[in-house]
Amino acid sequence: MTTAPIPGLDRAPTTHRRLLAWVREVAELTTPEQVVWCDGSQGEWDRLTTRLVEAGTLVRLTAKPNSFWCASDPADVARVEERTFICSRERADAGPTNNWMDPVDMKIIMTEQFRGAMRGRTMYVVPFCMGPLGAEDPKLGVEITDSAYVAVSMRVMTRMGSQALAAFLDDEGTERDFVPCLHSVGAPLAPGQQDVPWPCDNTKYISHFPEERMIWSYGSGYGGNSLLGKKCYSLRIASVMAREEGWLAEHMLILKLTSPQQKVHYIAAAFPSACGKTNLAMLEPTIEGWKVETLGDDIAWMRFGEDSRLYAVNPEFGFFGVAPGTDWHTNPNAMRTVERGNTLFTNVALTDDGDIWWEGMGEPPAHLTSWKKQDWTPASGEPAAHPNSRYRTPITQCPITAPEFDDPNGVPLSAILFGGRRADTVPLITESRGWEHGVFLGATLSSETTTAAVGKVGVVRRDPMAMLPFIGYHAGDYLQHWITMGKHSDADKLPKIFHVNWFRRGEEGRFLWPGFGENSRILKWAIERIEGTASAVATPIGYVPTTAALDLTGLDTPIEDVRATLKVDEAQWRAELPLIEEWFDTIGDKLPATLREELYALTERLA
Ligand code: GTP
Ligand code: SPV
Ligand code: MN
Numbered sequence: 001m002t003t004a005p006i007p008g009l010d011r012a013p014t015t016h017r018r019l020l021a022w023v024r025e026v027a028e029l030t031t032p033e034q035v036v037w038c039d040g041s042q043g044e045w046d047r048l049t050t051r052l053v054e055a056g057t058l059v060r061l062t063a064k065p066n067s068f069w070c071a072s073d074p075a076d077v078a079r080v081e082e083r084t085f086i087c088s089r090e091r092a093d094a095g096p097t098n099n100w101m102d103p104v105d106m107k108i109i110m111t112e113q114f115r116g117a118m119r120g121r122t123m124y125v126v127p128f129c130m131g132p133l134g135a136e137d138p139k140l141g142v143e144i145t146d147s148a149y150v151a152v153s154m155r156v157m158t159r160m161g162s163q164a165l166a167a168f169l170d171d172e173g174t175e176r177d178f179v180p181c182l183h184s185v186g187a188p189l190a191p192g193q194q195d196v197p198w199p200c201d202n203t204k205y206i207s208h209f210p211e212e213r214m215i216w217s218y219g220s221g222y223g224g225n226s227l228l229g230k231k232c233y234s235l236r237i238a239s240v241m242a243r244e245e246g247w248l249a250e251h252m253l254i255l256k257l258t259s260p261q262q263k264v265h266y267i268a269a270a271f272p273s274a275c276g277k278t279n280l281a282m283l284e285p286t287i288e289g290w291k292v293e294t295l296g297d298d299i300a301w302m303r304f305g306e307d308s309r310l311y312a313v314n315p316e317f318g319f320f321g322v323a324p325g326t327d328w329h330t331n332p333n334a335m336r337t338v339e340r341g342n343t344l345f346t347n348v349a350l351t352d353d354g355d356i357w358w359e360g361m362g363e364p365p366a367h368l369t370s371w372k373k374q375d376w377t378p379a380s381g382e383p384a385a386h387p388n389s390r391y392r393t394p395i396t397q398c399p400i401t402a403p404e405f406d407d408p409n410g411v412p413l414s415a416i417l418f419g420g421r422r423a424d425t426v427p428l429i430t431e432s433r434g435w436e437h438g439v440f441l442g443a444t445l446s447s448e449t450t451t452a453a454v455g456k457v458g459v460v461r462r463d464p465m466a467m468l469p470f471i472g473y474h475a476g477d478y479l480q481h482w483i484t485m486g487k488h489s490d491a492d493k494l495p496k497i498f499h500v501n502w503f504r505r506g507e508e509g510r511f512l513w514p515g516f517g518e519n520s521r522i523l524k525w526a527i528e529r530i531e532g533t534a535s536a537v538a539t540p541i542g543y544v545p546t547t548a549a550l551d552l553t554g555l556d557t558p559i560e561d562v563r564a565t566l567k568v569d570e571a572q573w574r575a576e577l578p579l580i581e582e583w584f585d586t587i588g589d590k591l592p593a594t595l596r597e598e599l600y601a602l603t604e605r606l607a
Contacts, residue, residue: 006027006028006031006032006033006034006035006123007033007034007035008034008035008036008037009023009024009027009035011035011037012037012125013037013039013162013165014127014165014168014169015169016168016169016175017175018175018178019127019142019168019178022142022180023035023125023142023144026114026123026144026182027123029111029114029115030114030115030116030117030118030119030123030146030184031116031118031119032118032119032121032122032123032146033118033119033120033121033122034122034123035122035123035125036122036123036124036125037125038124038125038126038127038151038154038155038160038161039161039162040155040160040161040162040163040164041161041162044155044161045152045155048148048151048152049066049068049152051148052068052148052149052152053068055148055195055197056197057070057148057149057197057198058070058149058344059350059354060354061345061354061355061356062353062354062355063351063353063354063355063356064338064339064341064343064355064356065340065341065342066341066342067338067341067342067343067344067345068343068344068345069345069348069350069356070149070198070344070345070346070347071197071198071346071347071371071372071373072198072200072221072222072346072347072371073196073198073200073221074372075200075202076198076200076220076221076222077222077347077386077388077451077454078222078388078451078452078453078454079206079222079223079224079225079231079273079452079453079454079469080204080206080220080222080225080453080454081453081454081455081469082099082454082455083099083204083205083206083219084098084099084206084207084208084469085098085099085100085101085106085205085206085207085208086098086099086100086208086210086236086472086473087100087101087102087103087106087207087208087209087210088100088103088209088210088211088473089102089103089211092474093210093473093474094473094474095471095473095474095475095476095477095478095587095590096474096475096586096587096588097468097471097475097586097587098471098472101207103209103211103212106205106207106209106216107216109205110205110207110216110218113184113186113203113205113218113219114182114184114216114218116188117146117184117186117187117188117218118146118184118188119188119189119190120188120189120190120191120193120195121146121187121188121189122146122148123144123145123146124143124144124145124146124147124148124150124151125142125143125144126142126143126144126145126150126151126154126160126161127140127141127142127160127161127164127165127168127178128140128141128142128143128154128158128159128160128161128164128229129141129158129159129160129163129164129167130158130159130229130233130234130238130315130316131301131313131314131315131408132159132313132406132407132408133159133163133164133167134406134408135408136408138167138176139179139233139238139315140164140167140168140176140177140178140179141178141179141180141181141228141229141233142178142179142180142181143181143182143183143227143228143229144180144181144182144183145183145184145226146183146184146185147183147185147199147221147226149221149344150183150221150226150227152344153223153226153227153344153392154227154229156317156318156342156343156344156392156393156394157227157229157230157316157317157318157320157392158227158229158316158317158318159317177213179213179214179215179233179237180214180215181214181215181217181228181229181232181233182214182215182216182217183216183217183218183226183228184217184218184219185199185200185201185219185220185221185226186199186200186201186203186204186218186219187199187200187201198221199221200219200220200221201218201219201220202219203218203219204218204219204220204225205217205218205219206220206225206232208232208236208237208472210236210237210240210472210473213237213240213241215228215232215233215236215237217232223320223346223390223392224452227320229315229316230298230299230316230320231469231470234249234299234301234315234316235249235250235251235299235467235470235471235472236470236471236472237472238301238315238472239467239470239471239472239473239478240472240473242301242481243473243477243478243481246303246304246485246488247301247302247303247304248300248301248302248303248481248482248485249299249300249301249302250268250270250299250300250301250302250465250467251270251272251277251298251299251465251466251467251470252268252269252270252277252296252298252299252300252312252416252466253268253269253277253278253280253281253294253296253297253298253300254266254267254268254281254294254295254296254300254312254314254405254411255267255268255269255280255281255283255292255293255294255295256292256293256294256295256402256404256411257290257291257292257523257527258290258291258292258293259289259290259524259527260288260289260290263531265414265415265527265530266295266312266411266412266413266414267413267414267415267416267417267523267526268300268302268312268413268415268416268417268495269416269417269418269419269500270416270417270418270419270442270445270465270466270467271417271418271419271420271421271447271466272420272421272445272447272450272452272463272466272468273450273452273453273466273469274322274388274450274451274452275419275420275421275447275450275466275503276419276502276515277297277298278297278298278319278321278322278326278331278334279326279330279331279334279515279516280519281294281295281296281297282294282297282331282333282334282337282398282400283333283516283517283519283520283523284332284333284517284520285517285520285523286517286518286520286521286554286555287520287521287524287551287553287554288553290520290523290524292400292520292523293400293401293402294333294395294398294400294401294402294405295312295314295401295402295404295405295411296312296314296316296395296405297314297319297321298316298319298320299314299315299316300312300313300314301313301314301315301410302410302413303410304485304488304489305409305410305412307412307493308488308489308490308493309412309413309489309493310412310413310485310489310494310495311409311410311411311412311413312410312411312413313407313408313409313410313411314395314405316395317394317395317396318392318393318394318395319334319337319391319392319393319395319398320390320391320392321334321390321391321393322388322389322390322452323345323347323348323356323358323385323389323390323391324358324359324360324383324385324387324389325359325360326358326360326361326391327360327361327362329516330360330515330516331516333398333399333400334391334393334398336398336399337393337394337397337398337399338391338393340393340397341397342393342394342397343391343392343393344391344392345389345390345391346389346390346391346392347371347385347386347388347389347390348371348384348385348386348389348391349364349368349369349370349371349376349384349385350368350369351365351368351369352365352367352368352369357384357385358384358385358389359383359384359385359387364378364384366378368384370382370383370384370385371383371384371385371386371389386451387450387451388450388451388452413495414495414496414527414530415495415496415497415498415526415527415530416438416442416495416496416497416498417497417498417499417500417526418438418441418442418445418465418466418497418498418499418500419445419466419499419500419501419502420445420446420447420448420463420466420501420503421447421448421450421501421503422446422447422448422460422501422503422504423448423503423504423505423509424504424505424569424572425569425572425573425575425576426446426499426501426504427501427504427541427544427565427566427567427568428500428501428502428504428513428522428562428565428566429498429499429500429501429522429525429526429544429545429566430498430499430500430539430541430542430543430544431496431497431498431526431529431536431542431543431544432496432497432498432499432542432543433542433543434491435483435486435491435494435497436483436486436594436598437497437542437598438496438497438498439479439482439483439486439497439594439595440594440595440598440599440602441497441498441499441542442464442465442482442497443464443465443479443482443595444462444464444580444583444599445462445463445464445465445466445499446460446461446462446463446579447460447461447463447466448460448503449461453469462579462580462583462586464478464479465478465482474590475587475590476587476588476589476590476591476592477590479587479591479592479595480590480592483592483594483595496526496529496530498526499542500522501565502515502519503515504564504565506561506564512557512561512562512564512565513557513561513562513565514555514557518555518557521550521551521552521555522550524550524551525545525549525550525551529543534549535548535549536549539568540568540570540573540602540605540606541568541573541602541605544566544568545566546566547559547562547563547566550562570606573606574606577599577602577603577606580599581599584596584599
């Protein structure tokens with residue numbers, strides 16, 4: 001080596017040889033000013049947040065303890081699906097729904113991007129564990145990043161630092177595998193160059209190497225692009241692991257529902273980004289005697305237990321929630337969670353008295369600092385908070401977090417819901433006719449696009465199991481994996497699958513269903529179907545409740561609206577058939593025959 005030693009590089013708190021070698025290799029390529037091994041302590045958080053305040057990245061809130069406001073570069077506000085790549089060796093393994101690049105080509109390109117990319121910056125080494133630390137086979141990762149903002153965010157979102165690093169050697173002292181996750185904002189600093197509050201690059205790459213179980217991310221500081229334990233590891237890479245090892249990595253919340261008779265059911269639900277997972281996970285029931293507790297709001301890892309039931313674990317340790325629309329009426333538990341502090345708010349508005357504000361929180365104050373860092377008044381004519389502005393807050397602070405969220409065995413699921421944002425066609429709830437029909441409902445899930453990803457908003461697209469941007473391999477193989485999983489157990493042990501839609505609209509585009517806490521009525525019906533006590537009508541698309549089958553006590557929504565949300569409009573469904581066919585054609589030869597048969601059977605029932 002010809003260059004001077006990099007301070008901190010040799011201060012590694014581990015003997016893990018593969019980790020040491022990789023950290024050295026990255027440091028030599030990216031040439032940071034120093035290397036810091038993150039321990040996850042409060043002292044480290046205080047140091048890094050203080051530095052971020054000095055740099056102008058964070059503003060300390062006076063109204064909430066240990067909490068910060070942050071405004072990103074206006075061009076770095078969401079996931080970048082167009083710049084997200086699955087670099088499997090064979091193009092065919094990435095399938096038709098992913099961007100693919102040859103891993104060798106991608107490494108050549110990105111190595112040049114990373115060369116010197118951390119100049120003038122600190123390189124943070126963040127060991128982390130996705131899922132409970134007590135797991136028999138803990139899923140480990142290390143994120144190397146040149147962003148202190150990412151390092152502190154990882155402390156909220158994952159089990160990280162010394163506690164995770166301890167798991168890198170097993171009880172016998174053998175080195176465990178980990179997923180190397182390399183991240184740079186792509187903004188090296190020349191000597192004396194003044195940094196900006198939110199460094200990033202116009203060029204962005206979010207690349208996954210599924211065979212090597214490796215992630216390289218360049219150019220963005222936004223959540224899903226930069227917190228690599230989240231979508232990149234826990235969905236794109238984990239979905240590949242899960243297929244090989246016989247489990248499922250899914251874009252799902254996990255909740256615990258307790259009936260007035262104290263019967264417990266666990267439910268997982270997959271909705272596309274910004275379609276209501278966090279809100280459902282923290283729901284406050286409006287029906288007497290029912291209780292919801294939360295275990296996760298975005299990702300579920302699911303495997304069969306010895307009793308042949310499907311068990312779910314949340315790999316994350318915090319919530320990365322959509323801020324706009326969250327308030328004391330829609331999601332009081334999220335409000336209580338962030339009130340307790342230790343929260344980072346990004347791209348919301350800042351009040352003059354050191355608090356945060358966003359659209360949906362009621363009357364705005366007379367003056368705000370907008371997410372664009374501009375003066376804002378109610379007359380400004382544009383939102384004060386970006387529609388995809390978010391809060392990061394610890395799961396342990398949520399007043400309704402179920403204690404079993406940290407159980408390495410997970411919780412046995414009674415039901416899986418698939419849902420989307422559809423203005424028409426899709427009823428409030430439909431029960432599938434069985435596992436394979438349920439997989440068909442998931443495979444044909446559709447939703448209007450949202451601001452969680454860069455691109456057009458409000459366009460209906462197919463989003464299988466809400467996983468379109470997150471399946472790390474061929475979508476046809478993924479759907480086959482779902483069908484195969486169903487053969488593991490008898491029907492009575494498998495979770496029952498439902499399709500929901502909280503977003504059906506009436507005249508003038510208003511929502512027909514009030515949603516949020518009122519969704520407890522729909523969960524109740526689902527549970528009663530599982531227990532065999534609620535009635536349903538068999539329709540061509542599945543079993544749908546009548547208004548009489550739902551508990552509508554105390555609901556002030558007009559009954560005609562409820563009826564309209566439940567309506568199965570066969571003409572609209574017939575119009576849906578060619579769209580499903582087109583989607584299935586996109587998947588190509590690997591589409592499971594079972595799903596073609598389901599489509600054929602649906603067509604027959606609608607004829
Ligand atoms: P990601 O974090 O992007 O995966 O989103 P998510 O699926 O967790 O969505 P979230 O719960 O954050 O909700 C997104 C938006 O949908 C927010 O603006 C909510 O206010 C709104 N929303 C959530 N649930 C409902 C509902 O039941 N009805 C209506 N009308 N809106 C809802
Ligand atoms: C989503 O977009 O589904 C999110 C936010 O949950 S991100 O972490 O950016 O993926
Ligand atoms: Mn999500």
